[in-house]
Amino acid sequence: MSSTVKASPSNNFRPKLNFLYGGSGISFGSRVNVALSKPRVPEVLCMSTPTTTTTQHQVTPMSKHNDVAILVNGCTGNMGKAVISAAYSAGLHIVPVSFGSTEEAGQMVEVCGKDILVHGPSDKESVLASVFDEHPNMIVVDYTVPAAVNDNAELYSKVGVPFVMGTTGGDRDRLYKIAENSKVYAVISPQMGKQVVAFLATMEIMAEQFPEAFSGYSLQVLESHQAGKLDTSGTAKAIISCFRKLGVSFDMDQIQMIRDPKKQIEMLGVPEEHVPGHAFHMYHLKSPDQIVSLKFQDNVCGRSIYAEGTVDAVLFLSKKVKSKAGKRIYNMIDVLREGNMR
Numbered sequence: 001m002s003s004t005v006k007a008s009p010s011n012n013f014r015p016k017l018n019f020l021y022g023g024s025g026i027s028f029g030s031r032v033n034v035a036l037s038k039p040r041v042p043e044v045l046c047m048s049t050p051t052t053t054t055t056q057h058q059v060t061p062m063s064k065h066n067d068v069a070i071l072v073n074g075c076t077g078n079m080g081k082a083v084i085s086a087a088y089s090a091g092l093h094i095v096p097v098s099f100g101s102t103e104e105a106g107q108m109v110e111v112c113g114k115d116i117l118v119h120g121p122s123d124k125e126s127v128l129a130s131v132f133d134e135h136p137n138m139i140v141v142d143y144t145v146p147a148a149v150n151d152n153a154e155l156y157s158k159v160g161v162p163f164v165m166g167t168t169g170g171d172r173d174r175l176y177k178i179a180e181n182s183k184v185y186a187v188i189s190p191q192m193g194k195q196v197v198a199f200l201a202t203m204e205i206m207a208e209q210f211p212e213a214f215s216g217y218s219l220q221v222l223e224s225h226q227a228g229k230l231d232t233s234g235t236a237k238a239i240i241s242c243f244r245k246l247g248v249s250f251d252m253d254q255i256q257m258i259r260d261p262k263k264q265i266e267m268l269g270v271p272e273e274h275v276p277g278h279a280f281h282m283y284h285l286k287s288p289d290q291i292v293s294l295k296f297q298d299n300v301c302g303r304s305i306y307a308e309g310t311v312d313a314v315l316f317l318s319k320k321v322k323s324k325a326g327k328r329i330y331n332m333i334d335v336l337r338e339g340n341m342r
């Protein structure tokens with residue numbers, strides 16, 4: 001049975017960003033149909049189909065970036081598929097290996113016309129080491145689940161393979177410690193959409209230059225994502241850290257999470273076709289006497305903004321590895337600062 005990842009125009013949707021003031025193969029197994037194992041909507045549109053050469057462990061589009069190889073962990077997930085599509089369009093090698101649960105081990109999945117072999121937890125370290133040996137220019141991209149963040153970072157760090165961690169959640173302090181202690185190269189960011197990252201950078205600058213500027217102000221934070229999102233928004237947490245430096249008192253558990261499609265459409269105006277893939281963040285500051293109000297909002301529909309940013313992060317990290325840069329742990333603001341704002 002061969003699997004097909006159907007095209008959907010939704011991943012091409014341009015983000016709307018508002019700032020409102022006021023209002024992976026060592027052996028081969030069975031092939032599965034990704035769509036049958038778990039419905040994931042919206043599906044990925046494979047943007048282009050460059051000429052390819054295929055060997056056992058690599059699928060090679062003909063392009064300027066084909067000296068960079070990526071292994072996407074979580075390849076059957078929404079972001080995994082979006083990244084494979086964007087990376088393929090950019091001409092990166094897609095290493096046809098990924099990792100998953102014991103039940104998924106040995107399954108061959110097809111994403112954007114590429115057969116990717118999923119390995120289980122038991123042999124992940126030996127498989128990754130072997131693949132890295134075969135592709136020394138490889139970077140792992142992780143879009144899995146919050147509960148896997150720390151173990152996965154430990155795996156990449158132990159093998160020494162550079163990684164881009166897009167997955168949110170887990171123990172973030174531990175994540176940084178694991179990466180720093182191993183001296184591995186990594187880009188870690190809960191937000192890969194560069195325009196949203198530019199907003200985050202602006203907030204960091206504001207917090208640095210005007211500490212306590214909003215002292216006494218109250219803050220209301222609301223974030224809306226597809227119902228399958230397991231954790232509270234990592235982006236919201238990063239922005240709130242800036243508001244705290246600006247003098248605002250706010251606990252992360254005060255974040256209002258909206259996961260109900262009805263509310264998303266009726267209250268927030270999420271376009272119905274983007275209910276399965278959107279990220280809206282709203283931050284509302286009010287003065288102690290309630291007479292001054294500031295609102296910041298970013299509304300992203302689809303996932304292309306993150307997939308494209310991830311490809312830029314991979315290219316950025318690849319350069320850092322090649323140049324043997326002294327600094328090893330980066331975030332997306334570092335990627336923007338290098339002029340990767342396209």
Ligand SMILES: NC(=O)C1=CN([C@@H]2O[C@H](COP(=O)(O)OP(=O)(O)OC[C@H]3O[C@@H](n4cnc5c(N)ncnc54)[C@H](OP(=O)(O)O)[C@@H]3O)[C@@H](O)[C@H]2O)C=CC1
Pocket residue numbers: 038040073074075076077078079080099100101104143144145146148165166167168169189190191192193228229306
């Ligand atoms: N940094 C950024 O800009 C962005 C970050 N994200 C974050 O990325 C993560 C993934 O999001 P999304 O793709 O929407 O989620 P999905 O649920 O669509 O995909 C997660 C995938 O990870 C797989 N998986 C689960 N556990 C493991 C494991 N231990 N090893 C390998 N694969 C595993 C799942 O398989 P199965 O279903 O079989 O369990 C699934 O295929 C989330 O944390 C999300 O918040 C999302 C968008 C942007």
Ligand SMILES: O=C(O)C1=N[C@H](C(=O)O)C[C@H](O)C1
Pocket residue numbers: 168190191192225226229232233234235236278279
């Ligand atoms: O799960 C998502 O979809 C997203 N996760 C990230 C987060 O938690 O902030 C980034 C974006 O919001 C999309």
